[in-house]
Amino acid sequence: MAEMDAEVAFKKETVRKLLSTFFKEDKTKLSGEAVLLMAEMLKVFVQEAAVRSQKQAESEDCHQVDIEHFEKILPQLLLDF
Amino acid sequence: MSTDKDENHQRLKAAVHYTVGRLCQKIGEEHRREFSRQAIAAIAETTFRQCDTFAKDLEAFARHGKRSTVSAEDVKLAARRSTALSIYIQKKSEEFNQEQRDLKKNTGKRKSRDTEEESRE
Numbered sequence: 001m002a003e004m005d006a007e008v009a010f011k012k013e014t015v016r017k018l019l020s021t022f023f024k025e026d027k028t029k030l031s032g033e034a035v036l037l038m039a040e041m042l043k044v045f046v047q048e049a050a051v052r053s054q055k056q057a058e059s060e061d062c063h064q065v066d067i068e069h070f071e072k073i074l075p076q077l078l079l080d081f
Numbered sequence: 082m083s084t085d086k087d088e089n090h091q092r093l094k095a096a097v098h099y100t101v102g103r104l105c106q107k108i109g110e111e112h113r114r115e116f117s118r119q120a121i122a123a124i125a126e127t128t129f130r131q132c133d134t135f136a137k138d139l140e141a142f143a144r145h146g147k148r149s150t151v152s153a154e155d156v157k158l159a160a161r162r163s164t165a166l167s168i169y170i171q172k173k174s175e176e177f178n179q180e181q182r183d184l185k186k187n188t189g190k191r192k193s194r195d196t197e198e199e200s201r202e
Binding site: 008011019025027045054057062067074077079 | 131173
């Protein structure tokens with residue numbers, strides 16, 4: 001692990017491209033601050049998914065977090081975002 | 082044309098998958114629990130689709146405000162469903178604005194623009 005302290009996050013350019021491909025109109029653009037905030041939002045989304053799945057696995061006394069744990073927390077996760 | 086689009090799609094998916102994998106690994110290490118490959122793939126796929134929803138929402142918000150550029154305000158609106166998330170995004174936005182202001186000060190271009198954002202309802 002070369003970058004232990006380095007914060008894992010989505011790259012700004014990735015977020016910009018990602019959102020841009022989903023826009024219906026080509027002329028829709030993103031401000032710099034919007035991209036930054038969306039990167040944060042996506043990070044929180046993934047972290048929530050991971051932590052909730054992990055908790056589900058814990059409650060079932062499983063060593064590994066598997067897809068079934070994620071499936072169980074998915075409905076509430078989507079309601080929260 | 083459409084293969085080009087597909088390729089772009091695949092690349093973006095791979096990028097999302099990579100970051101999701103790293104985030105999951107980090108959380109897994111903190112809790113001493115490993116994430117299976119399928120679990121990571123499922124979270125990545127969900128994140129990718131959630132992006133679709135976010136993008137369409139943001140676009141609609143911007144258009145509602147008669148703009149073609151998605152602003153920070155639109156993102157704050159997209160985070161409205163959860164109070165904690167909404168506060169978190171608000172905080173990040175203020176941090177960003179503070180940084181921008183400091184940057185301006187350092188470069189000498191001082192614009193005394195006090196865009197103090199009161200916590201919006």
